[in-house]
Amino acid sequence: MAPESMVHALKRIHNLLLPDGIAVDIHPVPEEPQIDVRIGRASHLVGWMSQEHGCTKYAQANDAWQAVIEQGLFARERYTTFEFKTVTRSMQELEAFLQETWQAAFIEEQVVRRADDLMASATTDKEILLREIVEVSRCRRLTQGDE
């Protein structure tokens, strides 16, 4: 979604909410998600997931929220971040999952190789972890902009 479309979308949400309504927004922070291999109790960083257009759209989402807050359409009441993990049994499984659910995402070959090598070094108790930091905001609809 283009940055101006994001602002437009948030204005549309403002119109869809009752007076005093609440918008809860959840999206990743503008950083590439980390990929780890866990073997037993040890976690090994093997690299990062990449995206076709980088993480700019998440920064743009934050800018869009900032714009509608400055326009007096919403007031941010709460904010937090947490780690959203996706766990798979192999890199191939992770790649297949991403292809199905997150088409802009890809993983560089050397990251796949590093992960495969580590996974091959253990026989049991091992998994792939995709670790995304996600931000959540609670924004109250303000009456500014009402007709």
Next chain:
Amino acid sequence: MSVIQDPDNLEMPIILDFAGNLDDKTVLEIGCGDGRLTEWLARQAAHVVAIDPNQEKIESARGQLPADLKEKVEYRAVGMEEFRPERRFDLALVSWSL
């Protein structure tokens, strides 16, 4: 495929905490995908309208919805720009969709 998302179960408790008390509230879920979060919302709220432009995902979400929630959830395969609801909502969840 045996992919597990959010094994620590952090996402939904945070969303519900941020949403506040949803008793008697109407919820619009924007970008519901295959309905991963919709069931949780429907268990708390009076009514949920869940939209996503992807028809296949909406069909999948409909198919997975427990029978006891079918009265409370309305799935629509539509993008936000084309969405023309008959009512306004107490809560909008913008679900990984901006």
